[in-house]
Amino acid sequence: MRGETEMNERSKMNRREFIKFGGSAVALVTHGAATARSRAAAPRRPRPKNILLIITDQQHIDTIRAGGCAHVRTPALDRLKRRGVSFTQSYSANPVCSPARSAIFSGRTSSEAAVPVNGRPIRSELPNLGQWFSAHTDYETFYAGKWHLPRTYTSDIPGFKVLHTGIGGFGYLCDTLMSRACEGFLRNRSRSRPFLLVTSFMQPHDICEWLRLNTEDPGRLRYPELEGQLPPLPENFDFDTREPEVVSRGRASDEPFKTGWSRRQWRYYLWSYYRNIEYVDGQIGRVLQALDDCGYAEDTLVVFTADHGEGLAHHQTVRKNTLYDEAVRVPLIVSWPGHVPQDRTEAAHLASGLDILPTLCAYAGIAAPEHMRGKNLRGVLENGTPARDFIVSEVAGNMGRMVRSERYKYVVYAGDSTEQFFDMKNDPGETRNLAAEARCASAVAEHKDLLRQWESRLDVPKAVSHRDAWWYIR
Amino acid sequence: MAKANRTIVGSPLTPTLLADLGALAERWVSPDTPDSRNRWTRMYRIWTCHGYRETGNDDVGYLRVRKEPSSAEGTFRLRVEQVVVETDALRSRIEADIVCRNDELASPVKWRLSSRFFGPDNEEQGDLGLAETVSVQADTLVIETSGATRRRQVPVPLTSDWSLFEAVERLDVDTARKWEVNLLAGLSVLMPGQKISYRGLCQEKLGSRAIPLHCFRQLGHGVLPTEYWLDRDRRLLAVISMNKAYILDDQAEDAIERRQRALQESYRKAQMRRRKAGQ
Numbered sequence A: 001m002r003g004e005t006e007m008n009e010r011s012k013m014n015r016r017e018f019i020k021f022g023g024s025a026v027a028l029v030t031h032g033a034a035t036a037r038s039r040a041a042a043p044r045r046p047r048p049k050n051i052l053l054i055i056t057d058q059q060h061i062d063t064i065r066a067g068g069c070a071h072v073r074t075p076a077l078d079r080l081k082r083r084g085v086s087f088t089q090s091y092s093a094n095p096v097c098s099p100a101r102s103a104i105f106s107g108r109t110s111s112e113a114a115v116p117v118n119g120r121p122i123r124s125e126l127p128n129l130g131q132w133f134s135a136h137t138d139y140e141t142f143y144a145g146k147w148h149l150p151r152t153y154t155s156d157i158p159g160f161k162v163l164h165t166g167i168g169g170f171g172y173l174c175d176t177l178m179s180r181a182c183e184g185f186l187r188n189r190s191r192s193r194p195f196l197l198v199t200s201f202m203q204p205h206d207i208c209e210w211l212r213l214n215t216e217d218p219g220r221l222r223y224p225e226l227e228g229q230l231p232p233l234p235e236n237f238d239f240d241t242r243e244p245e246v247v248s249r250g251r252a253s254d255e256p257f258k259t260g261w262s263r264r265q266w267r268y269y270l271w272s273y274y275r276n277i278e279y280v281d282g283q284i285g286r287v288l289q290a291l292d293d294c295g296y297a298e299d300t301l302v303v304f305t306a307d308h309g310e311g312l313a314h315h316q317t318v319r320k321n322t323l324y325d326e327a328v329r330v331p332l333i334v335s336w337p338g339h340v341p342q343d344r345t346e347a348a349h350l351a352s353g354l355d356i357l358p359t360l361c362a363y364a365g366i367a368a369p370e371h372m373r374g375k376n377l378r379g380v381l382e383n384g385t386p387a388r389d390f391i392v393s394e395v396a397g398n399m400g401r402m403v404r405s406e407r408y409k410y411v412v413y414a415g416d417s418t419e420q421f422f423d424m425k426n427d428p429g430e431t432r433n434l435a436a437e438a439r440c441a442s443a444v445a446e447h448k449d450l451l452r453q454w455e456s457r458l459d460v461p462k463a464v465s466h467r468d469a470w471w472y473i474r
Numbered sequence B: 001m002a003k004a005n006r007t008i009v010g011s012p013l014t015p016t017l018l019a020d021l022g023a024l025a026e027r028w029v030s031p032d033t034p035d036s037r038n039r040w041t042r043m044y045r046i047w048t049c050h051g052y053r054e055t056g057n058d059d060v061g062y063l064r065v066r067k068e069p070s071s072a073e074g075t076f077r078l079r080v081e082q083v084v085v086e087t088d089a090l091r092s093r094i095e096a097d098i099v100c101r102n103d104e105l106a107s108p109v110k111w112r113l114s115s116r117f118f119g120p121d122n123e124e125q126g127d128l129g130l131a132e133t134v135s136v137q138a139d140t141l142v143i144e145t146s147g148a149t150r151r152r153q154v155p156v157p158l159t160s161d162w163s164l165f166e167a168v169e170r171l172d173v174d175t176a177r178k179w180e181v182n183l184l185a186g187l188s189v190l191m192p193g194q195k196i197s198y199r200g201l202c203q204e205k206l207g208s209r210a211i212p213l214h215c216f217r218q219l220g221h222g223v224l225p226t227e228y229w230l231d232r233d234r235r236l237l238a239v240i241s242m243n244k245a246y247i248l249d250d251q252a253e254d255a256i257e258r259r260q261r262a263l264q265e266s267y268r269k270a271q272m273r274r275r276k277a278g279q
Helices: A004-020 A025-041 A075-083 A097-106 A129-136 A171-188 A207-213 A224-229 A245-252 A255-259 A263-293 A353-364 A378-383 A438-456 A467-471 B015-020 B161-167 B252-278
Strands: A050-056 A085-087 A140-145 A161-164 A195-200 A300-306 A332-335 A344-346 A390-395 A400-405 A408-413 A420-423 B040-048 B058-069 B075-085 B091-101 B108-118 B130-137 B140-145 B148-153 B158-160 B178-185 B189-206 B209-220 B223-230 B236-241 B244-248
Touching: A050 A263, A050 A353, A075 A263, A075 A300, A075 A332, A097 A129, A097 A353, A129 A140, A129 A195, A129 A353, A140 A171, A161 A171, A171 A195, A171 A263, A171 B075, A171 B091, A171 B108, A171 B130, A207 A263, A224 A263, A255 A263, A263 A300, A263 B189, A263 B223, A300 A353, A353 A378, A390 A438, A400 A438, A408 A438, A420 A438, B015 B189, B015 B236, B040 B236, B040 B252, B058 B161, B058 B252, B075 B161, B075 B252, B091 B161, B108 B158, B158 B161, B161 B178, B189 B223
Parallel strands: A050 A195, A050 A300, A085 A344, A140 A161, A140 A195, B158 B178
Antiparallel strands: A085 A332, A300 A332, A390 A400, A400 A408, A408 A420, B040 B058, B040 B244, B058 B075, B075 B091, B091 B108, B108 B130, B130 B140, B140 B148, B178 B189, B189 B209, B209 B223, B223 B236, B236 B244
């Protein structure tokens, strides 16, 4: 057990480091107060020696072979899934890159973090995961890969030592180099020093480039030998057209509708996306293999998630930026041998990208920063204790929010009179909008009320454009 | 440039499209004298495309492949050097010395590989580098890293992406032939079930000229369709996979050095701005 004196010394040192790492003076005062609380509140539960947070970019939840996706080969994610708990109802806090990442790393909603759209930094008063861990734990904090808060790649991330950057939006090339750098880091490192390592892959986001390079439907397959191998279209390819205008407008501006894709071209797009998944699985496998080979696996908490999902032809959408499940639901797997149950699929409990920071804090034995909007999932992971009744996600450009309860999902976009309400138990593909149906009126009202309550707690800074709209959409 | 003002490329990259996008070097088409089949050096520029015509298309690195005779019977040697320059002038250098079997797909028999990483001031980041020596024993890789040995089972037949840069020059130009192989991408990440076939002799337009190029294609797990484009002398001119292309260019190293210096300069300026802003 660590002594109090040692802990105090480390806290002092880490506060100095925090300044070095870029925390503002205001933030430091806030954190200093929180440090005292964290020491008092630190639960005496087992703590993993190391933490590895793996993030992919734009990964649809149904893209893991062991999770039931027959169209991909994903040995690394299969193995990780078998080693831990995987959530089936895990949601991005905002299905767009920078906003989603701001929520993961700050534990606050993207609008509160002042990152409602891409390419903004987390506001300086809010500590990110690296800053918080640097200030309050003895974990050394490292980052590799995509950041996007604001720059896509940067060697200067507050609170982290950056191991590796990348190139523009080219996952296909730079993820390979990033996973090599992380492998080198793990194989070269002394085992005595605990680390928090974030490996943030760009793939399968390269599907965005694919879309721009395959906009035109040639009317035939460029590779005829794929004819028998193309995945089928999803069951909710056809959808309820009673949807918010912002969603239908967004769809109409996407590549498939610019040139009128055939069903075959849609299926070729699916096939291509799955190859990107396999590619990134290979890179994740390299990192996990190094973790195994170096003897870290048994005492490392591994968390795998994605910033947001991918349309993947559901509701005839590509990319993200809607609140349909394909865009907003993401994989979330947590493993720590001997502590987190193995091979458990967690289908009952809701999870959010907002939960990552408080959960990692709980595992590190420290209090989370104040005003976390997410929940600590440790209880859910280790003994199935419920963490919440509902989650809220918001979306960037369209300014919308959704409430997902155990049974239903309510979606509303600012200034759009068409709301959406889905029975997720009987209609998981979100094909029947029940918002206008009288039998659902009270359930809709309950969800609106949950959203009002949620919004009343938000602290959206003045600097966020359209702040008032972001504050209260409902 | 705002997204709305950019033009989407719209269709998959081909040599014609690379020429159209200005990605080909002036001397891209091979010289008249063919290389020796046993000893040659090829330099490829690594070019990436964001899918827009006007912006985001960059030279990000180079790949040098040298073929040399080997002392062991039935084998030859490939020496590979890949340098990629990344954001904030970070740089990675991978070097591999591969002994390949002289079979159709240049199966690697053994190799030494080092990966090294450098900071914006060219300082090596020793804590990220790796050196490994690997031999292939039937379906097992025996990997030695820093004195430790580990074994890894792999499916056979096996080749590597870099081996294919050599092998594809020797494959039959026969549309009836198919080759099936498992790929070790970068001599490390397994991408199984690759199928390689010959597409035919295609007329590609380079500006006002039309030239016939042989095209092989590769499809399989973990990779987007990859096309190998060769001239009539069967010299590999370009490898194109979705948004990435390796383009034969003997000036590639100089181009990347220039890019590195420009990125370093830009990084230093940004650092100065940050320091000033912090004061």
